[in-house]
Each structure stands twice: as C-alpha cells, then as structure tokens.
Amino acid sequence: MGGLFFGPAGWSPERIEGLAQGNGKPAPALVNTAANQPNNRTLVELLKLAGVEQTSAIVPSIMKQAADISDPRIRSLVLNLLPTQPEFALPLALSRTALADVLDGLAAIQHHVRARRVSVALDRHDHALRRIWKKARGPLEFNVVSLLNRYPQAHHTVLLRSLYGKEVPPGDLPTRAHRMVVDVVSSWALGRYMRTGEKMTRRPVQLFVREESHKREPRIVMAEIGETVAALLERHTIAWASRQVIVNGMLAGRHVDAATTPIAADTESIAVRQQPAEETASPCIACGWCLDHCPTGLNPVGLYELSRKASGRDTDQRVPLGLQTSSRESLFCVGCGLCSYVCPTRLPLMPQILQLQTLVARTQEPAPPSDPAEPDDEEGAS
Amino acid sequence: MSQGAVQIQKNPSQAPYLVWPVARREFYASISLAMLLPVGWGTIIFGWRMLAVLLVSLGAATLVHAGLSRFTRRGNVLVHVHTVAGVMTLVALSNPQWPGWIVACAAALLPAIAWVLGGPGREWVHPSAALALVMTLGMPAAMAMHNVGEIRNAELGTVFHDAILARNRLFMGDVRDQHPAPLYRWSRSSQLDGDDAMQMQRPDYIAQQALDDVSAQLRNAELTADGGLVPAPKTYQQIHEGLDQVLVAQLPAMDLVLIGAMPGQVGTVCLLGILAGGLYLSYRTILRFRSALMFLVTFVLAELLLTLWPASVHHLGFWGLLSVLDNLGGELLTLWGYSVLGSDMLFAAVFLLALPGTEPLTSRGRRAFLVTAGLAAGFLHRWNLPILPATTILMLLMPARGIFDLAFSRRSWLAR
Numbered sequence: 024m025g026g027l028f029f030g031p032a033g034w035s036p037e038r039i040e041g042l043a044q045g046n047g048k049p050a051p052a053l054v055n056t057a058a059n060q061p062n063n064r065t066l067v068e069l070l071k072l073a074g075v076e077q078t079s080a081i082v083p084s085i086m087k088q089a090a091d092i093s094d095p096r097i098r099s100l101v102l103n104l105l106p107t108q109p110e111f112a113l114p115l116a117l118s119r120t121a122l123a124d125v126l127d128g129l130a131a132i133q134h135h136v137r138a139r140r141v142s143v144a145l146d147r148h149d150h151a152l153r154r155i156w157k158k159a160r161g162p163l164e165f166n167v168v169s170l171l172n173r174y175p176q177a178h179h180t181v182l183l184r185s186l187y188g189k190e191v192p193p194g195d196l197p198t199r200a201h202r203m204v205v206d207v208v209s210s211w212a213l214g215r216y217m218r219t220g221e222k223m224t225r226r227p228v229q230l231f232v233r234e235e236s237h238k239r240e241p242r243i244v245m246a247e248i249g250e251t252v253a254a255l256l257e258r259h260t261i262a263w264a265s266r267q268v269i270v271n272g273m274l275a276g277r278h279v280d281a282a283t284t285p286i287a288a289d290t291e292s293i294a295v296r297q298q299p300a301e302e303t304a305s306p307c308i309a310c311g312w313c314l315d316h317c318p319t320g321l322n323p324v325g326l327y328e329l330s331r332k333a334s335g336r337d338t339d340q341r342v343p344l345g346l347q348t349s350s351r352e353s354l355f356c357v358g359c360g361l362c363s364y365v366c367p368t369r370l371p372l373m374p375q376i377l378q379l380q381t382l383v384a385r386t387q388e389p390a391p392p393s394d395p396a397e398p399d400d401e402e403g404a405s
Numbered sequence: 406m407s408q409g410a411v412q413i414q415k416n417p418s419q420a421p422y423l424v425w426p427v428a429r430r431e432f433y434a435s436i437s438l439a440m441l442l443p444v445g446w447g448t449i450i451f452g453w454r455m456l457a458v459l460l461v462s463l464g465a466a467t468l469v470h471a472g473l474s475r476f477t478r479r480g481n482v483l484v485h486v487h488t489v490a491g492v493m494t495l496v497a498l499s500n501p502q503w504p505g506w507i508v509a510c511a512a513a514l515l516p517a518i519a520w521v522l523g524g525p526g527r528e529w530v531h532p533s534a535a536l537a538l539v540m541t542l543g544m545p546a547a548m549a550m551h552n553v554g555e556i557r558n559a560e561l562g563t564v565f566h567d568a569i570l571a572r573n574r575l576f577m578g579d580v581r582d583q584h585p586a587p588l589y590r591w592s593r594s595s596q597l598d599g600d601d602a603m604q605m606q607r608p609d610y611i612a613q614q615a616l617d618d619v620s621a622q623l624r625n626a627e628l629t630a631d632g633g634l635v636p637a638p639k640t641y642q643q644i645h646e647g648l649d650q651v652l653v654a655q656l657p658a659m660d661l662v663l664i665g666a667m668p669g670q671v672g673t674v675c676l677l678g679i680l681a682g683g684l685y686l687s688y689r690t691i692l693r694f695r696s697a698l699m700f701l702v703t704f705v706l707a708e709l710l711l712t713l714w715p716a717s718v719h720h721l722g723f724w725g726l727l728s729v730l731d732n733l734g735g736e737l738l739t740l741w742g743y744s745v746l747g748s749d750m751l752f753a754a755v756f757l758l759a760l761p762g763t764e765p766l767t768s769r770g771r772r773a774f775l776v777t778a779g780l781a782a783g784f785l786h787r788w789n790l791p792i793l794p795a796t797t798i799l800m801l802l803m804p805a806r807g808i809f810d811l812a813f814s815r816r817s818w819l820a821r
Contacts, residue, residue: 184818190821274422278422296422305526306482306524306527308526308761309766311766319817319819322767324766351820352820355817355820360420364421367428368428369428373419
C-alpha cells in the first residue's frame with residue numbers, strides 16, 4: 024500500500040494553551056447508569072447533549088457512526104491517535120494533558136456500543152505517545168496497536184485496511200465493516216462532558232506559523248467554536264493579513280479567508296504563511312511517483328487526464344463519463360493530496376481528481392461496495 | 406501523457422500547499438550529478454580527449470538549446486538540465502575511440518529532438534541512449550579508419566578492439582595512440598613502445614568466447630560410464646588447458662574490473678562509480694532500488710542459464726552436467742562473472758532506469774517489464790554481439806511500456 028512516511032512530529036507539546044481542567048457538575052444520569060439501557064440511540068443522545076459532532080477533518084463523525092449502527096454490538100472500537108496531517112501533535116497533547124477525559128469518553132462509547140475489542144491505534148515511532156498509552160489504566164481494557172504511520176494512515180479507509188484488511192470506500196462509514204473509529208477530540212469532549220457537564224463549545228487547535236524572519240514552533244491552543252479564524256489568530260498575536268491561512272493541513276486542507284471563516288468543530292489546525300509564488304505545471308514525465316504513493320492504489324495521472332478530458336478543457340466534447348469505467352475509480356480517492364505533493368512536474372492532480380469525483384458522483388450512482396462484513400479476524404499492524 | 410496546448414497553472418490556493426522538494430529540474434540534475442563519478446573515471450582511464458568530448462558536447466547542446474529557447478515559441482518546453490542529462494548519458498555510452506566531433510554533433514541534436522517531440526516526458530525512447538546505440542552499430546568502420554595505423558585486426562578481431570591508457574599515462578595520454586597488449590597486465594607506455602594506450606579486447610568478450618569454446622568442447626565430448634555418463638578425463642584436461650590460458654594470461658584481475666581499468670564505454674566501466682551514483686539516486690528516491698535490483702537479478706540469471714549453450718547441456722545429460730559442475734564449476738562461474746561485469750548492465754540498471762519514462766507506471770507492469778527486459782538483455786549479451794545489450798533492450802521495450810501497464814495493472818484495492 025502506498026502513502027508516505029512523515030514520522031512523528033518534530034516537536035513535543037507539553038501543554039494546550041487555555042485548557043482548564045473545568046470544575047462543573049458531572050453530566051446527567053443518562054451517561055452511564057445501569058437504568059439506561061445502553062445502545063446506539065442513547066449514545067446518539069449522549070453525543071447531542073455533549074455537543075460532539077464532526078470533530079475531525081478525516082475521521083468520520085462519531086454521531087453519524089452511532090446512528091448508522093444497525094446491530095448495536097460492533098466488533099472493534101478504534102481510538103485513532105494517528106496524526107491526520109504531518110507534524111500534527113494534537114493526540115499527544117491531549118493524551119498528556121487530559122488522558123483521564125479521553126479514557127472516560129472512550130469508556131462511555133464502549134459502554135453503549137459494547138464492542139468486542141477496543142484498540143488504540145498510534146504511530147509506531149511516536150515513542151512519547153506510546154509510553155503514555157502503554158502505562159494508561161482506565162475503566163476499560165484496550166490494546167495498543169502501533170502502526171507504521173504512512174500518511175494518510177489516519178483516514179479510516181486506510182486504517183481499517185491496515186488493521187483488519189477491510190475495504191471500506193472513502194464515502195462509507197466504518198460501521199459498514201462493524202467497526203467504529205473515534206478520534207481523540209470526540210473522546211476527550213465526551214469524557215470532559217461526563218466529568219464536568221460542559222458541552223463542547225471549545226476545542227484544541229494546532230497553530231502553525233511559518234515566518235521567514237524566525238522559525239516558531241507550532242503550538243496548540245483552545246479555540247471557541249464559532250469565532251472567526253482571524254479572532255483566534257489575533258488573540259494569539261499572529262499577523263494574518265496579506266498571508267495565506269490554511270485550515271486542516273497543508274496537504275489536504277483548504278485555503279480560507281480568516282476574517283469570515285469561523286472555527287468549526289472539525290477545525291484541527293490552522294497554518295499561516297507567506298503567499299507562495301505561483302508555479303507553472305509542466306507535462307508529465309512519467310516518473311510514476313503518484314502511483315507509487317497513492318494509498319488506495321489509484322492511477323492519479325490517468326484520472327487526471329480523464330478529468331481534463333471530461334471537463335472539456337482539452338477537447339470540445341466531453342467524454343461520456345458513464346462509459347468510462349476508470350472514471351469510477353475516482354470515487355475511491357481519499358483526497359489526501361499525496362499525488363500532487365510528490366509530482367515533480369507540479370500537476371494539480373488531486374484537485375482535478377476531486378473534480379472528476381464530483382462529476383462521476385453527479386452522473387452515476389457509485390458502484391455498490393462489496394459487503395466487508397466477514398468473519399472476525401485478527402488485527403495486523405502494517 | 407499529453408498536456409494539450411493548455412498551459413496549466415499550479416494554483417497556490419489549491420491543496421496541497423506543500424510540494425516534495427524534488428521537481429523536474431532536481432530530477433534531471435540529480436541524474437546528471439550521479440553520472441559525474443563514472444564519466445569522471447572515464448576521462449581518467451580514457452584520457453583528456455573524453456573530457457574535451459564531454460565539454461564540447463555540453464557546449465554544442467547548450468548552444469542549440471539556447472537558440473531554440475530564445476528564437477522559437479515552442480522553445481519554452483525545453484529544460485536545460487534535461488539537455489545536460491541527455492548529453493551525460495550520450496557521452497557515458499560513447500566509445501572512447503569514436504571521433505569526438507560525431508559525439509558533439511549527436512549531442513547538439515538532443516535539444517532539437519526534444520524540441521520536435523515537445524519537451525521532456527514526450528519521448529518514446531531516450532534520444533541520448535538511442536543515438537548512442539545507433540552510433541555503436543554504425544561506428545566500427547569509423548573507428549577502424551582512425552586506428553588504422555596500429556590495429557592488428559587479425560589478432561584482435563575487427564569489432565572489439567578497445568583500449569585503455571597505460572598506467573603512467575592516465576588522463577594525460579591519447580587513447581588513440583594505441584599499441585596491442587595483453588589484458589592481464591596493466592602496462593606502462595614504455596612497455597607499449599612509447600604509445601599511450603594499450604589496445605585489447607573487452608573482458609566480457611574474452612570470457613564469452615571462452616565459455617563458447619567450453620560449450621563446444623562439451624558438446625562434442627566423448628561420454629564415458631563412470632557411475633553415469635560423464636565426459637572423459639581427457640576432455641576436462643583439454644578444457645583446463647584452454648581456461649588456464651584465458652584466466653591467467655588474458656583476463657584482467659577482478660579488482661581492475663571493479664575499479665574500471667578495462668576497455669568499454671566511457672561511463673560504463675567504473676562499476677564502483679556507478680554503484681555510488683545508484684546509491685545517491687536511491688537516496689534521492691529518483692531510482693527505484695527494487696527496479697534496479699530486479700533488472701540486475703534477471704539479467705544475471707539469464708546469463709547464468711546460458712553459461713553453457715543448451716545443446717551442450719542436452720548432450721551431457723543430468724549426470725554429465727553434475728560432473729561438469731564438479732570439475733569446472735568454479736572456473737565457469739569466474740568467466741560468468743567477467744561476462745556480467747563487463748557488460749553495460751549496471752549502467753542501464755542505475756541510470757537508464759532512473760531516467761523518467763523508461764519503466765511502466767504501475768508496479769505490476771513495472772515488474773513484468775523488468776523481468777522481460779532483464780532476461781532479454783541477458784540472452785542478448787550472451788550472443789556476444791557488438792552492441793550494448795541492456796541499453797538496447799531497454800530502449801526497444803520502452804515504447805511498449807504502456808502495453809505492460811495495460812496488461813498487468815490492477816484496479817484499486819477498493820474497486821476489486
């Protein structure tokens with residue numbers, strides 16, 4: 024399987040700025056009393072109470088997964104501590120500063136979904152995080168699975184293949200394979216709600232500031248959900264005017280207008296940098312790097328060509344997408360951006376493939392995914 | 406992959422916002438840099454004339470490149486480092502005895518060919534390697550014209566009359582000022598009647614000739630019953646006498662082969678230099694280490710399979726072959742080693758496979774391509790033809806790389 028090994032973050036956060044322990048009252052009895060029959064519906068209610076919705080740009084919403092469970096007893100519950108982008112240290116920061124909350128949140132989810140097995144997936148080379156979780160003792164039994172973190176390993180499509188050999192297309196939820204994948208912020212927010220009764224109105228965000236004059240380490244700060252990105256940056260004395268502000272990672276994130284874009288529940292990181300110079304792409308030299316690195320085994324340059332033809336830029340007539348079986352493969356693109364990242368001729372592969380994906384999704388129904396639910400198997404770290 | 410006439414802009418407002426630091430320029434620049442060591446050794450072992458050929462070729466190609474870039478609208482598709490990498494490849498695959506002006510003219514053609522084809526990435530074969538192959542096929546006559554004073558064709562054969570400089574004339578000598586010499590000794594110029602270079606046959610040619618002789622003797626060997634039909638002792642005695650002559654008096658020491666003190670193409674003789682270049686390119690992730698290894702292994706296996714010709718193996722039968730391996734195994738393996746190391750196999754595996762577009766894009770297509778190419782190149786080399794076997798096969802198969810992709814590629818694991 025492709026992907027690119029970025030290794031653990033080169034810095035080690037000791038604290039999250041603005042994260043107070045909180046001393047409110049514990050959450051209502053709905054949480055984990057025996058009186059309430061635990062099931063996925065009560066989990067959805069609990070998540071609504073805690074205000075926990077989509078908390079990661081890559082990991083699917085725990086609420087959607089809980090609502091999707093038909094059989095409440097799922098096979099594995101996976102806490103995903105793998106970095107969702109390079110140099111991302113949020114899982115380590117939360118594990119260091121709020122481990123009890125993360126464990127409590129995970130225990131609450133397990134209480135409701137009654138997974139046969141609970142796993143904590145983390146980067147094999149992130150020794151600090153591994154030490155924390157090896158020593159962690161909490162209300163539930165879990166095993167720590169160390170993976171060679173090839174970006175985008177944190178994506179559930181790639182993660183479920185690495186852990187269980189299950190093939191879950193990017194648009195599908197892990198619950199289709201009777202697995203549930205939880206990100207660290209969801210787990211932390213739920214645990215915190217149970218301990219203090221505080222809803223998730225703030226979340227930790229990692230700030231990357233790239234300045235030419237001096238190098239500043241990234242930091243993790245608490246951000247109010249709903250405030251603008253500009254307000255957060257100004258509060259932390261980061262100049263953003265005339266700079267490029269990118270949300271949720273340099274590889275798969277998006278460029279935003281800081282003044283008008285609010286911090287959302289799934290805003291994991293904000294990067295601020297100087298506007299880069301525009302580069303002109305040149306013709307493909309057939310190096311094959313995009314194919315080597317694609318984590319889902321696609322042919323990015325082939326899809327790129329197809330996309331260009333389909334969008335009618337090369338030819339006057341559009342290629343009938345319904346006849347192109349290969350164009351359907353674009354539906355399996357996870358949008359990690361690795362193909363564009365490695366391309367030595369700087370072709371905009373990922374944007375074109377995502378454009379094709381939209382076209383295909385619009386013109387035809389996606390192929391019915393094969394039922395990945397098979398007899399239970401052992402976890403295999405890749 | 407075509408781009409059409411549309412100019413694509415990499416929009417900095419589109420993800421990804423980071424790019425891998427190896428762009429097209431670094432790609433070709435790294436390949437050119439990695440070739441410096443073997444080509445540099447070539448200038449030492451074949452003399453200043455090679456350095457002059459390299460510099461003149463670079464100058465000629467650069468002039469044509471600059472002219473096309475400046476005075477034609479289409480010239481913006483040309484990339485100078487691509488031209489430089491082409492010239493380096495051409496010079497590396499050149500025979501030191503070729504007239505320098507022909508190499509320089511061929512180098513000047515490279516940017517023109519790229520210009521006609523539409524720039525890097527549009528070529529069906531690498532023009533530099535293809536031109537070198539064409540010259541290899543057409544040049545023996547020209548070489549003979551230039552060396553007519555000293556060559557003793559009757560003694561050394563008409564094709565493989567190559568040369569290296571005497572050990573006291575390295576770099577400073579003229580490789581065309583030749584005198585016949587045995588290969589097993591690296592002579593001084595005083596031992597060559599004052600000439601600068603020792604004229605000799607290539608070790609792989611000598612080794613393959615010896616293997617052919619052994620094969621012929623075994624094919625005609627009388628078989629005696631000695632726990633099974635095996636060649637008679639007198640056959641072994643005759644073969645040993647022949648091999649003694651080859652291994653002791655004709656072939657150079659293996660360490661000389663490894664450092665590149667043997668005749669051959671300018672950039673293909675220094676095996677250690679090529680290995681160092683390969684390690685550098687692997688470090689830059691430009692060369693796929695596995696691809697190079699797969700090509701080398703299949704090439705070597707093909708040569709190993711054909712150490713003895715099939716007719717000889719058929720004549721010997723199982724017990725006869727076992728007896729041959731017992732009596733001659735070590736010597737045959739040594740000859741096989743000389744044959745393999747004297748070829749252009751390592752150069753092709755490192756530098757031609759590093760050049761983008763040589764291999765298919767998909768991993769399965771690539772594997773099938775490399776196995777086919779390695780086997781074909783090994784077989785071709787065993788025929789002992791006056792060509793560069795590995796380069797020839799890679800250039801012949803390169804236009805068919807798309808077919809390998811089509812035939813062997815698999816759909817995404819999510820789509821299966």
